[in-house]
Amino acid sequence: MNAASETDSSRRWTLDCGMRYWPSGHEAVARLPFPIVDADPGAEPALHHIALPDWAADLGVDGRLLVFASTLSPVEGKPDWQCCDWIANAFYMLAGSPERAHERLHGPILSYSFRLPRTLDPLYQHAWVNRSFLFLRRWAAREAGLSEEAVFGPLPRAQILLTHDVDAIRLTPEIRFKQTAFQLTNAARATARGDGSLIRARLRDARRYAFSSGDFRTFGRVRDMERSAGIRSTLHFYGGRAGLGRRSPRRILIDPAYNIGSEMMRRELRAFAEGDWTIGLHQSFDAWEEADTMLIEKARLERALGGMVRHCRQHWLHFSWARTWAAQAAAGLELDSTLGFNDRPGFRAGHALTIRPWDEAAGKPLAIDAIPMVFMDSHFYDYSSGEDADPETAMRHWIKEVQAVGGEITVNWHTHTITDVYGWEAGFESLLGLLS
Ligand SMILES: [Zn+2]
Known part of the structure; x- marks a missing residue:
């Protein structure tokens, strides 16, 4: 300025x-x-x-x-x-x-x-x-x-949009490795703090990720639960490369592994679209500043869906203030909800509003809308210290703030966590109760 x-x-x-x-x-x-x-x-x-x-x-x-x-x-x-x-x-x-x-x-x-x-x-x-x-x-x-x-005129009513990042449809060796290592790290941290019950809980988690067999196809269940709650969410799907063949080891470890073009995924996309759910793009980790990669992934998802895709969130919230929204706008995306933290809930920029982000270089707004993501499931499980409030109480706190100001936010629940392997289904149930 x-x-x-x-x-x-x-x-x-x-x-x-x-x-x-x-x-x-x-x-x-x-x-x-x-x-x-x-x-x-x-x-x-x-x-x-x-x-x-x-x-x-x-x-x-x-x-x-x-x-x-x-x-x-x-x-x-x-x-x-x-x-x-x-x-x-x-x-x-x-x-x-x-x-x-x-x-x-x-x-x-x-x-x-x-x-x-x-x-x-x-x-x-x-x-x-x-x-x-x-x-x-x-x-x-x-x-x-x-x-x-x-x-x-009258005060606005709060808009809290439920979204899902679809990261996995089965417990892959990559997720098994990542989650087991992550929970062992958490157990080591709890050991440093001398917190006995948290150490035991994290070791139990690590064992479950290491040895469970897992089918993460929870889509039908998500539809049923949301239909009963009178809610239609937005689901972000990965449109990048699948499988082990044509990807670097790093991408295999970090990105989702499913193939959006498979007959099974196309069927699921159709079921969501026909029931009035919104389908968005979950860009791959390396696409955070690349409009071309986003375009390819968006086109692959649109082919599988048989329709246009306008919404998005970057996988892993891989995001740059200077580059990500500009690349998304160049790829023709219209609404992004990446603005949030991986390791804590909160208003990353102190607001709960859908805005056209400011383009510092051009001195004018960009041609895309951005809405913050204030919390996601893992904040209340993976990143919880054990002394924190239970997930429902914690989520209620953030939702009440948005309702008090008539703001607009998104919240994020990963579809694969309402399985026995993760065991976060009760939290999702609470969230639906808070939103309906
Ligand atoms: Zn993701």
Whole structure:
């Protein structure tokens, strides 16, 4: 946000991202009397909590909102909420500026939050951008001497979209190896902490992955469970190469192994499409910056489906702020839900909104929509320390935040985990209960 014209367009984009809070226009919000304090927060931003005035305290968390300190210009005798550039602050969150700065220095983080500065953790806890938009909405209505509803219309309802990444249809030797090794690592970590019951639980997990035989074709069961809950999810399928023949060992270990063109998979795709489920693409690990590879995988899935594919999520959440959305847009994809972490739930960019991501190089939005993924099954099992709340309580916390702000998110449950080998079916059942 340097040149004046870019500032204008980035500020307009920021307000456009909040369109669900001011569908009839954002002029009243743009006119609010707060200063323009436009300082990029950098890769390790200082965070600051601003106390809201009494008439908006309910929109904060304990009456406060989190902002980047760089967007605040304190004035003696004035409350902080009048001294923050709320639009610049929302811009830097929506554009993922701290992570972009980190990516420029160190490369993509493979969506592991532990690679980012710990000081960013409070950013992921709440939908801060949504909360500050709600604050601006109320403030603008007060300035106009009218009700919020009269100025901006009713508050939006939360949209929580259930999605599935289809990573496996059987327990392959690769998954057996990966999961056994992963659980042994977890057991070693628990040993370091001296947590006896967690060590035993992780060793039990490791044994189960090492020795179970497994059929992971749970599609019919997913359809039945979701039909009973009145839900139609989106399923992301892999369209890359299958089998052992034409793939490098690394790709064999990391990517899904099934062949989307097989008669069995085509039958399943048809059953989903005919029942009103949405089919999306789950790009291979190496496709994270390659529009050409995405196009090939998308075409293979579309041939198997007999229809167009518009939605996507990158396998392993292999993602770059600078490259992935641009490549997806170039491949003709229309909605991505990769923005989330592998190792923890949370709002990766402090918001729960579907937005057209900001293209930093071009100084304008990209031609694709992006919606965050706030949690997935493995957060509450593989990455749970054992002291955490049970999956249902943990999921309810995130869902309540999105409902409180009328936000939009996706959540992700892998179809192969509702099997006895993983044993996460009860968690999926709870999720359906929370969403229906
Ligand atoms: Zn995947």
